[in-house]
Amino acid sequence: MRAIILAGGYATRLWPLTKDMAKPLLPLGRKRIIEYLIDELIDYGGIHTIYISTNYYYAPQFNTWVKGKGYDKVEIHIEETVREEEKLGAIGALSRLFKHLPRDDYLVLAGDNYSSMNISNFIDFYKKKNAFIVAAFDVGDLSKARHYGVLKIDKSNKVIDFVEKPDKPESTLAATAYYIVPENVIDMYHKYVSLGHNKDAPGKFIEWYHKRGPVYAYVFTGYWYDIGKQDTYLEAFRFILKDSYVDKSVKLKFSKIINPVIIEKEVEIIDSVIGPYVYVGEGTRIEKSEISDSIILKKGSIRNSIIKNSLISYSVDLDNINAINSNVGGHTKLFAIK
Numbered sequence: 001m002r003a004i005i006l007a008g009g010y011a012t013r014l015w016p017l018t019k020d021m022a023k024p025l026l027p028l029g030r031k032r033i034i035e036y037l038i039d040e041l042i043d044y045g046g047i048h049t050i051y052i053s054t055n056y057y058y059a060p061q062f063n064t065w066v067k068g069k070g071y072d073k074v075e076i077h078i079e080e081t082v083r084e085e086e087k088l089g090a091i092g093a094l095s096r097l098f099k100h101l102p103r104d105d106y107l108v109l110a111g112d113n114y115s116s117m118n119i120s121n122f123i124d125f126y127k128k129k130n131a132f133i134v135a136a137f138d139v140g141d142l143s144k145a146r147h148y149g150v151l152k153i154d155k156s157n158k159v160i161d162f163v164e165k166p167d168k169p170e171s172t173l174a175a176t177a178y179y180i181v182p183e184n185v186i187d188m189y190h191k192y193v194s195l196g197h198n199k200d201a202p203g204k205f206i207e208w209y210h211k212r213g214p215v216y217a218y219v220f221t222g223y224w225y226d227i228g229k230q231d232t233y234l235e236a237f238r239f240i241l242k243d244s245y246v247d248k249s250v251k252l253k254f255s256k257i258i259n260p261v262i263i264e265k266e267v268e269i270i271d272s273v274i275g276p277y278v279y280v281g282e283g284t285r286i287e288k289s290e291i292s293d294s295i296i297l298k299k300g301s302i303r304n305s306i307i308k309n310s311l312i313s314y315s316v317d318l319d320n321i322n323a324i325n326s327n328v329g330g331h332t333k334l335f336a337i338k
Contacts, residue, residue, distance in 0.1 A: 003109065092193060131182065145174055259276060292308050
């Protein structure tokens with residue numbers, strides 16, 4: 001079995017944070033979002049190769065990251081697109097990949113999901129059913145279910161109905177972006193694309209295919225975060241952050257840390273209050289500021305500011321700014337005129 005991690009989207013709902021940064025490479029705790037999947041796949045030990053499907057625009061970031069991590073089982077495959085309007089879509093990307101990769105069974109995972117799903121148990125379930133498998137999670141709320149593919153299953157967990165983003169869902173059991181595609185189903189992706197169907201929403205393939213071949217749902221419990229928007233990103237960050245990490249190189253002067261926080265290397269904090277639930281990227285300088293429930297990427301400069309429930313990208317310079325529920329893009333300079 002081989003694995004494909006889908007990372008070809010442009011994450012426009014998280015712009016401007018992701019305008020110049022691939023969403024799966026954003027920090028989540030002390031790892032990147034995608035690293036939780038990669039590390040579990042490697043620990044499982046039964047995956048031949050892990051392919052990351054991304055676009056031409058973000059490819060250099062992924063190549064640099066893979067080289068730095070030393071992931072020898074990981075290969076980057078590039079879609080020749082550089083903006084949202086050109087993207088192949090998840091189904092289009094899979095069809096393209098399947099034409100170039102070896103014939104095999106494939107574990108397909110979204111690079112921006114974080115969950116309690118156990119990959120070993122997921123694969124064991126597939127071995128019992130020997131059919132297309134989708135991982136499902138009960139979101140427990142019909143209003144939330146409207147945003148996902150909603151499915152119904154019988155006593156054997158066979159999918160008997162599937163509707164992508166229904167206006168009036170009849171179930172709260174949602175399809176996640178975790179699949180196992182048997183080798184004998186690969187050609188159905190090509191057929192689906194050739195018929196001109198929606199190539200973006202992954203659930204659209206299941207909605208179409210379950211009427212033509214068996215699909216089973218592996219239902220897991222615990223937690224599942226589809227990190228698509230600012231609120232879900234911060235929610236996942238708060239969930240994962242149980243303990244604090246402050247690098248030994250951090251310089252603290254007349255400041256207060258409210259746990260839990262993550263403060264990376266070469267950070268300087270002066271006369272400020274940091275936390276709870278704050279990530280501060282390396283090389284950032286903070287002075288006379290209050291920051292809580294926020295993620296601040298590397299090499300920023302923040303002075304005389306209050307930041308709450310916000311995302312601040314890299315190399316941002318803020319002076320005398322109140323950023324509440326805000327999203328600030330890279331290399332931005334904001335200051336209040338006194």
